[in-house]
Amino acid sequence: MSRGEPADTRRQFLQRASGAALAGGIAVLAGCTSEQAGGGDGGGDNSTGSSNGTGGGGGDLTLRIGGLFPTSGPYSAIGVDQRVGMEVALRHLEEDGAELTVETQVADTQLDPEQGLRRARELSNGNIDVFTGLGSSSVASAVSNYAQQNQIPLMITTATNESLTGKDCNQYTFRSNTHTYQNQKPNAEWAMQNLGKTFATMGADYAWGRASVKAFVDVAKQNGGEVVEQVWPKLGATDYSTEIQRVASTDADFFLVRCSGTDGINSAKQIASFGLKEQMDVVTNQTSILAQGAGDACVGNYGGVPYHAALSSEQTGNDQNERFVKDYRDIGDGTDPSTYSLTSYMGVRFLAKAAIEAGSTSADDLVSALEGVSLTGPKGEMKIRSCDHQATNALWSSKLVSPEGTDFDYPIPEFLAEHKADTNLRPCEETGCSL
Known part of the structure; x- marks a missing residue:
């Protein structure tokens, strides 16, 4: 259900949540999740264009995620949806008692390959373990090449060009969303x-x-x-x-x-x-x-x-979409989640599960754990194939x-x-x- 005017609430969220990213390049988005999560403080000064967010908690394992979202320009609504989807994933990891601390930084790609590559470099200088996001295939292609060269796992969540997990695939690139x-x-x-x-x-x-x-x-x-x-x-x-x-x-x-x-x-x-x-x-x-x-x-x-807020247990075989929609509306000012929200959510959940199962956030360990990983979520079971790093999707x-x-x-x-x-x-x- 849409509470109020969806476009307006997305714009309001963009103005509130993305201001630092637009002004300085990189902004802290969220804190952490852990089995004993709580009592932590967020930190970082966004004015410099590179900032770190640290959440509290008792987990020994920390996953640092760099989110690359188009939060300005013609597809800004998609970028906002991706960003809120990430926030819901962080909330659920914490509520579910995941034995993992998650730190996130986000940057605005402006749907431009050069800008996306620049932001990826800035995020990697902030010592992130993985990238996620990307709203267009041209930006995704540029960042995928960079991720491969620098051995940083990348979880694409929106770009649809089949070749990204086809003829142009590489060891470090994965995708949670459907391709064309x-x-x-x-x-x-x-x-x-x-x-x-x-x-x-x-x-x-x-x-x-x-x-x-x-x-x-x-x-x-x-x-x-x-x-x-x-x-x-x-x-x-x-x-x-x-x-x-x-x-x-x-x-x-x-x-x-x-x-x-x-x-x-x-x-x-x-x-x-x-x-x-x-x-x-x-x-x-x-x-x-x-x-x-x-x-x-x-x-x-x-x-x-591929996904809709109206999906029920009759279609998915579980009641997770009800929880996802409820929490998404809470975080996203009443708007309903889109396909892009869901694939961003699942991308973070895949990364977190891989880190927990590997007991490590090193690139090689994450890549190995992501290959073949399966997860039941708001649209049912999804699995990342080992052969091409593409997620299956009903x-x-x-x-x-x-x-x-x-x-x-x-x-x-x-x-x-x-x-x-x-x-x-x-x-x-x-x-x-x-x-």
Whole structure:
């Protein structure tokens, strides 16, 4: 459920929590967790651009995490979601009595590879043990190379380029979120079985939009699909009328749209106002960001869900999502967690579990412990594969419906089919990854 205006509360959190990061580069985010946690003080002066946070507690093992989040710029909401997800993970580790002290520093990548690399260097100078975060594949690629060169484990939590855990994989890079193929394989298979065989596509004209469309098209063609039209609006476009008219002139069974953020909201509204949904089914993102922004215009849209606050024990097999959503709303000023919140949360939990099981925070010990580690969380069980360091993720095919009768105030997914976590990745021998 969204308490108040989600965009406003995210901005308020950004102003409150990220001010030091924007001004000085690096800011202390959180303290520690340990079996006897308590009585500690946070420390550090953010004005210098490099600061240390120390939490109290009785644990002998300390894990120092450097968070790299885009907390300013066009994707700042994603960065804030990642950051709050990390905070919830720290709270849960403490409440669960983890025998581990966690110290964190965070830095703003501004969604820029050069800035991200600069912030990674600054964090590593602060003696961090691991990196986590990253909101774009270009930034993730730069930091991944740096992490490999300096033997610092990296847990990617948002960047989706498949090659990061594919042909460009390395010993020190791991990923908790889904990549483009992992997202689109079940999406395309379900669409071919339920929506028809002919389709048009629209993807924002940049790396993610094209890669996401390509992944869907490749799988759809393998299942008898036929593309009848493809359009590529500019990233940040405000008028989609030309693209929509081209699609409307086809006899497609459905229309795949791969536009995110503001692009996804604007295109969903214009598709609905044009009346295209009366002519063909529409497949879009199913995120809370889209639903909150587009409102009724996205009701009836199909898509794939890697995570949603509305997931219940019926879908996940446990009640952890209820706890996660409750605590996320508490820390995040009432906003609901997004996919990015969840993958950031799980990334920290994976790192913490690896440190505890290894009894060490040295790079080699963490890498060894992360390979094959499994963890049950708010969306069910996830496991990091040893062969490519990619986490398995369940996904759900869904349709956005009215929230009437629920405690949500924006369209939510009706879950139509589950795609098990171990069914959405390429076989290890086909990833191009050699570790």
